[in-house]
Amino acid sequence: MQPAAPTAYSHAVNAELLKRLIRSHRRDDEEAFVDAAEQLIVAERRQGHVRIADDLAAALRETARASPKPREQIATVHELPRSKTEGASLLDTGTPARGLDDVVLAPETEARISRFLREFAHRARLAEHGLPPSRKLLFHGPPGNGKTLCAAVVAGELGLPLHYVRFDSLIASYLGETSANLRRVFDHARQRPGVLFFDEVDAIARSRSDRDDVGELKRVVNSFLQLLDGDTSEGPIIAATNHESALDDAIWRRFDDVIWFPMPDDAQLHEYLRRRFRSVRTLGLSVDAAAAQCRGLCLSDVARITTDALKAMVLDGDTALTGALFEAAVTRFQNARSRRRSG
Ligand SMILES: Nc1ncnc2c1ncn2[C@@H]1O[C@H](COP(=O)(O)OP(=O)(O)OP(=O)(O)O)[C@@H](O)[C@H]1O
Ligand SMILES: [Mg+2]
Numbered sequence: 378m379q380p381a382a383p384t385a386y387s388h389a390v391n392a393e394l395l396k397r398l399i400r401s402h403r404r405d406d407e408e409a410f411v412d413a414a415e416q417l418i419v420a421e422r423r424q425g426h427v428r429i430a431d432d433l434a435a436a437l438r439e440t441a442r443a444s445p446k447p448r449e450q451i452a453t454v455h456e457l458p459r460s461k462t463e464g465a466s467l468l469d470t471g472t473p474a475r476g477l478d479d480v481v482l483a484p485e486t487e488a489r490i491s492r493f494l495r496e497f498a499h500r501a502r503l504a505e506h507g508l509p510p511s512r513k514l515l516f517h518g519p520p521g522n523g524k525t526l527c528a529a530v531v532a533g534e535l536g537l538p539l540h541y542v543r544f545d546s547l548i549a550s551y552l553g554e555t556s557a558n559l560r561r562v563f564d565h566a567r568q569r570p571g572v573l574f575f576d577e578v579d580a581i582a583r584s585r586s587d588r589d590d591v592g593e594l595k596r597v598v599n600s601f602l603q604l605l606d607g608d609t610s611e612g613p614i615i616a617a618t619n620h621e622s623a624l625d626d627a628i629w630r631r632f633d634d635v636i637w638f639p640m641p642d643d644a645q646l647h648e649y650l651r652r653r654f655r656s657v658r659t660l661g662l663s664v665d666a667a668a669a670q671c672r673g674l675c676l677s678d679v680a681r682i683t684t685d686a687l688k689a690m691v692l693d694g695d696t697a698l699t700g701a702l703f704e705a706a707v708t709r710f711q712n713a714r715s716r717r718r719s720g
Contacts, residue, residue: 391420394656397474404474411437419687420656423696434691456569458561460554465546467562470571472538473529480523480530481641481649481676489636490527494534497613511633513605515578516617518638521677524617527638528574537612538571544580552593555581556600567610578616584625598625605631646671646679653683657690660697670707682706 394417401409414437422430458467482490493511496503500510514531516524532539540562547558559581566573575581585595602625608614616632618624629635641649646668654664671679686706690698 394420401474404472406474409474416656419691423658458565460546460549460558467543467547467558468565469541469543470538473533475529475533477530477534480526481645482523483639483645486636486638489634493634497535513614513632515632515635516615516638517621519640519675520619521675522638522640523676524638525576528572528615531613531615532572540566540571540573542575555597559600559604563604563608566612570612572612573614575616577618579618579620579623582625582628583623602627602631641676643668649676649679658697660699662698662700662703667703678710682710685709
C-alpha cells in the first residue's frame, strides 16, 4: 500500500497531535495522552514512517501504566476529605485536559452547555447586575452519550479541577455516616473551588417514596437536598444520571438547568466518525457508510468500535482503515453484545 506523501496538512495534523500530547502529559491525563499517542502513531504510519511508528508504539507499550492515576490525586491525597469511620477518600480530584472540541453533542445539548460556560465565565458581570449565574446542572439521558465526559469538559473549559464524588466510599455502613460524608464533600468544595461532580447521582438521590427504601436512605436524600440548598461554594455542581425515573422529584428543582443527552442521530454519528477518521487514511470506507453501520448505537459503543478497528489496523501493519476492518469491528461488537444478552 502506498503511503500518503507528507503535505502541509499532515504536518499540521502531527503538530496538533504533539500539542495534545504535551498538554495531556502536563495535566497528567493518561487517557488523553494514550489517545493522542495512538493517533500520532497512526498518522506517522500513514505518512510511510513505519520505523518511527513502530518505535513510538514500542515506547508507548514499554511505558504503559498499570493503573492511570491523576497527578493531583497523588499531590493532594492527604487533603482530600475522608470518611471518618472507614478512612477512604471521598473524592478523586483531577484536572481534565478536555474541551468542547472533544465532544459531539446534539445542538440543544451543546447550546445549553455553551451558555452555561459563558454565564459562569462572566459571573462577575452578572453579579454586578444582581443576577446569579447558573451553577448547578443536572445531566440525564440514556447510557453512553457523554454525561460523564461533559463534566470533564466543563472543568477543562473553565480550567478548574474536577472533584469526582466516590459513592463507593461515601455510602457508609454506619447510621448517619453517609450524611456526614456528604457534608465533608460540600465543605471541601467550598474550600477548594472546582467542579463538584456527582456521577450516577441516583445512588444518593432515590425517590423517598420508594416503598422498599430504608429510613437511612431517606435521610441521605434530605441531607443532599439541604446541602444543595445551603451550598455557598463558588464552583459548578454537576449531577448525572441515566435513571431519571428513580430520582426524587425534589432533586430536579434544585438545579438551575437540566440538560438532556439523547441517543445520537445521523448527524452526530457522522460528525463523531468524521473526527475520528481525520488523522487516518480510509480505503473503501466512507463516513456515511460507517455511520449507517452504527445507527442505533450510543456514542460510547461507536467509540469502542472505532478504537477496535484502528487497533486492528495498527496491529496488522496496515496504513489505511478499510471498510472490511471497520465492518469486522462492528461484527465483533455485536457478537459480544448478543453473548452478553443471552448469557
Ligand atoms: N457526546 C460524545 N462525544 C464524544 N464522545 C463520546 C460522547 N458520548 C460518549 N462518548 C464516548 O463514550 C465514552 C463514555 O461516555 P460517558 O461515560 O460520558 O457516557 P455517559 O453518558 O456518562 O454514560 P452512563 O450513563 O453509562 O454513565 C466517552 O469517554 C467517549 O469516549
Ligand atoms: Mg456516566
